[in-house]
Amino acid sequence: MKRYEVIIVGAGPSGLSAAIEAAKRGIKTIVFDENEKPGGQLFKQIHKFFGSKKHHAKIRGFKIGEELLKEADEAGVEVVLNATVIGLYADKEVVVRRGDEVSHYKGDTVIVATGAAENMVTFPGWTLPGVIGAGAAQTMMNLHGIKPGKKILMLGSGNVGLVVSFQLLQAGCEVAALVDAAPKIGGYGVHASKVARTGVPFYLSHTITKAHGEDHVTGVTISKVDEHFSPIEGTEKYFDVDTICMAVGLSPMSQLLKMSGCQMEDNPKKGGQVPITDEYGETSVPGLFAAGDVSGIEEASSAMIEGRMAGVCVAEYLGYCTEEEKEQILAELKEDLESLRQGMFAPANRGKEITETEEGIAVSKNLLQHGFLTEKEVEKYPGVVHKVGVHPVMECTQNIPCNPCQDACPRGCITIGENITYLPIVADGSKCSGCGMCVASCSGQAIFLVDEDCGDGSATVTVPYEFFPIPEEGSKGFGLSRNGEKLCEATVVSVKSVAAYDHTNLLTMRVPKEYAMAARFFKAG
Amino acid sequence: MNRIEEHPILGEPQKGREVTFTFDGKEMKGCEGEPIAMALKANGVMIHRYTKKEHKPRGIFCAIGRCTDCVMVVNGKLNVRTCITPLEEGMVVQTQDGVTAKGA
Amino acid sequence: MNQIVDRSRDIGEFVPQPDDDMLVCRCEEVTKGEIRKAVHDGMWTITEIRRYLRTGMGLCQGQTCARLVKGIVARELGISPAQLEPATARSPMRPIEMKVLGKEEVSDTWQ
Numbered sequence: 001m002k003r004y005e006v007i008i009v010g011a012g013p014s015g016l017s018a019a020i021e022a023a024k025r026g027i028k029t030i031v032f033d034e035n036e037k038p039g040g041q042l043f044k045q046i047h048k049f050f051g052s053k054k055h056h057a058k059i060r061g062f063k064i065g066e067e068l069l070k071e072a073d074e075a076g077v078e079v080v081l082n083a084t085v086i087g088l089y090a091d092k093e094v095v096v097r098r099g100d101e102v103s104h105y106k107g108d109t110v111i112v113a114t115g116a117a118e119n120m121v122t123f124p125g126w127t128l129p130g131v132i133g134a135g136a137a138q139t140m141m142n143l144h145g146i147k148p149g150k151k152i153l154m155l156g157s158g159n160v161g162l163v164v165s166f167q168l169l170q171a172g173c174e175v176a177a178l179v180d181a182a183p184k185i186g187g188y189g190v191h192a193s194k195v196a197r198t199g200v201p202f203y204l205s206h207t208i209t210k211a212h213g214e215d216h217v218t219g220v221t222i223s224k225v226d227e228h229f230s231p232i233e234g235t236e237k238y239f240d241v242d243t244i245c246m247a248v249g250l251s252p253m254s255q256l257l258k259m260s261g262c263q264m265e266d267n268p269k270k271g272g273q274v275p276i277t278d279e280y281g282e283t284s285v286p287g288l289f290a291a292g293d294v295s296g297i298e299e300a301s302s303a304m305i306e307g308r309m310a311g312v313c314v315a316e317y318l319g320y321c322t323e324e325e326k327e328q329i330l331a332e333l334k335e336d337l338e339s340l341r342q343g344m345f346a347p348a349n350r351g352k353e354i355t356e357t358e359e360g361i362a363v364s365k366n367l368l369q370h371g372f373l374t375e376k377e378v379e380k381y382p383g384v385v386h387k388v389g390v391h392p393v394m395e396c397t398q399n400i401p402c403n404p405c406q407d408a409c410p411r412g413c414i415t416i417g418e419n420i421t422y423l424p425i426v427a428d429g430s431k432c433s434g435c436g437m438c439v440a441s442c443s444g445q446a447i448f449l450v451d452e453d454c455g456d457g458s459a460t461v462t463v464p465y466e467f468f469p470i471p472e473e474g475s476k477g478f479g480l481s482r483n484g485e486k487l488c489e490a491t492v493v494s495v496k497s498v499a500a501y502d503h504t505n506l507l508t509m510r511v512p513k514e515y516a517m518a519a520r521f522f523k524a525g
Numbered sequence: 526m527n528r529i530e531e532h533p534i535l536g537e538p539q540k541g542r543e544v545t546f547t548f549d550g551k552e553m554k555g556c557e558g559e560p561i562a563m564a565l566k567a568n569g570v571m572i573h574r575y576t577k578k579e580h581k582p583r584g585i586f587c588a589i590g591r592c593t594d595c596v597m598v599v600n601g602k603l604n605v606r607t608c609i610t611p612l613e614e615g616m617v618v619q620t621q622d623g624v625t626a627k628g629a
Numbered sequence: 630m631n632q633i634v635d636r637s638r639d640i641g642e643f644v645p646q647p648d649d650d651m652l653v654c655r656c657e658e659v660t661k662g663e664i665r666k667a668v669h670d671g672m673w674t675i676t677e678i679r680r681y682l683r684t685g686m687g688l689c690q691g692q693t694c695a696r697l698v699k700g701i702v703a704r705e706l707g708i709s710p711a712q713l714e715p716a717t718a719r720s721p722m723r724p725i726e727m728k729v730l731g732k733e734e735v736s737d738t739w740q
Contacts, residue, residue: 046535084722084723085722086722086723087719087722089720095720095721097730100732101729102725102729103733117692120696121697122651122652122653123651124648124651126652127581127583127594127655128582128584129571129573130584131586132585132587133586133587133592135588136586136587136589139608140563140585141529144559144560144563145540146527146528146566147528170533170534171529171532172529215571215572216572216582255718255722256718258715266711266712267711268711466533467533468532470533503533503534579652583655590723592655592689593688593724604688604724606724
């Protein structure tokens with residue numbers, strides 16, 4: 001048996017972050033991960049993250065993963081892959097299977113960062129090939145370059161369901177519908193809107209009543225549900241899909257912690273069985289920590305901060321940093337974490353009904369029920385203004401901790417205000433150069449550049465465009481509304497793509513001026 | 526086909542060299558090092574096994590080695606999680622029927 | 630959690646439901662009806678259900694169905710799922726061949 005000062009289970013965002021903090025203080029750090037590659041789920045996240053600079057905002061998940069790996073490597077972290085931790089015994093003894101060997105390790109401290117497992121729901125036919133988890137879809141298309149299906153129905157409107165639906169479209173699949181039994185969309189409105197504007201219909205208060213097919217999925221029937229989530233007869237709708245994707249939440253994968261004998265609790269706000277910890281992740285067993293989703297389901301951004309907290313605590317526990325240093329770093333990290341835990345989607349607000357923004361504006365009901373803002377509703381929000389000449393229109397209508405747009409504008413046109421969750425506003429007297437940095441910086445793809453009246457009866461609308469094929473300049477097609485309906489004829493004026501946009505192309509289309517505030521997507525045709 | 530040729534964010538998928546394997550005796554092509562399940566998916570194979578009790582078809586479900594629904598007989602070995610086992614040249618992959626290879 | 634469930638409590642008769650044939654444990658092929666019946670047969674804890682029906686004891690060790698089974702048992706007992714103690718967590722956490730588990734070689738050649 002070998003002894004390590006700290007053993008970390010899981011090389012995902014929190015595990016790696018913890019390892020970095022420990023190793024850079026001179027601690028011999030080992031990380032075991034059952035997968036072939038490190039990074040956990042980060043490498044499947046191809047969208048830009050929310051938050052502030054500190055939280056790696058507007059950087060795509062897989063890029064954050066690459067940065068973390070580089071940092072871990074520089075700090076001297078030892079990551080052992082294809083190494084499955086099959087047991088965690090009392091006194092922090094870790095049992096690892098690698099290849100055809102099982103070995104025991106003793107950790108002076110152990111950080112469990114095993115992440116989460118996907119929840120599933122049952123319906124007739126749910127065991128058929130073609131019914132998959134949303135994570136499986138991400139693994140197939142974003143890691144292995146394989147399309148999960150040709151035509152897919154997504155169940156679940158949380159951020160995972162919304163983000164994966166968008167990713168399916170990016171991979172070249174068709175998304176037939178997005179379905180959720182809840183009456184309201186669970187994820188960010190901006191994530192929903194970027195799916196809705198491509199024409200994907202949302203069916204809230206609906207559930208899958210049957211997956212059809214003998215050997216594999218050939219179709220699916222959904223039904224409207226009543227307030228008790230029971231299907232209502234006569235409301236069935238059939239879709240001829242070959243794949244059904246489930247994104248119905250995550251549960252902490254906390255079995256190792258339970259095995260270790262630390263105190264556990266069943267906490268629905270944290271997603272299920274979690275260890276009871278102090279605010280920095282230490283369990284009831286001294287020297288045993290939990291970080292990331294295993295201690296409560298949140299975002300990768302918070303998992304990374306939690307990992308760093310655990311890493312610093314371990315360093316102090318082992319005598320590699322002073323208590324004073326620890327307290328100072330923890331205070332900073334706590335501030336970062338708290339800023340991420342603000343806004344409408346904060347963990348503290350789970351299950352609460354929020355009807356107004358922090359600015360006192362009514363939250364769009366249409367956005368929550370159908371995934372898009374109506375033309376009338378959108379005018380209420382501070383980011384939506386009318387000006388002469390080209391200017392940003394920011395359809396950001398929910399308070400989420402995110403501010404890259406503010407930093408993106410070289411002319412300082414955009415301000416968020418003192419609280420990171422405030423809705424962005426266009427500063428008075430600002431002069432937009434039309435550079436498009438704000439459009440590309442918005443992780444929610446909610447910023448558009450609009451010239452409402454070009455003087456010849458036309459308007460131009462610049463939209464973020466992350467699909468292939470990229471329409472050619474001068475090509476004709478249609479301007480689509482916020483819910484993906486064909487509104488008007490549109491001509492592609494330009495498609496800009498520079499390194500700073502990071503693969504978010506800026507497509508400018510010319511539309512009749514009466515559609516300047518309505519056309520939000522382009523479809524070739 | 527089910528392979529993504531070029532992705533708007535990720536570009537061209539980085540894959541291993543082309544290798545040949547067999548699925549229930551039929552020759553197929555895949556990329557070396559990708560999970561067996563991905564090579565099968567690219568070839569349009571949906572059914573990985575039939576269950577023991579009810580004889581129902583199963584395929585990829587979680588794709589990360591947790592659910593064990595995608596297990597098959599690989600090179601004669603039962604219960605191999607194909608979603609996390611890398612493809613190698615000449616592999617013999619068989620549909621699993623209960624706890625034997627199909628037709629065995 | 631850890632609340633002692635009063636076994637003398639009357640939970641009523643088993644009433645068949647239209648979705649009783651729904652498969653819940655994918656590995657061991659156990660249906661919702663079998664789980665509900667087991668509760669009426671006196672299996673009130675997750676551990677008892679597991680030993681009685683083998684739910685969550687197949688190849689995946691309950692990765693997929695643990696939460697579903699808990700929900701069904703809790704509903705049948707008229708309690709919240711949080712009140713049911715989850716199954717005992719024990720090694721090995723992932724499927725492993727007996728010959729590998731039995732060998733337990735200590736090796737220092739990993740690096």
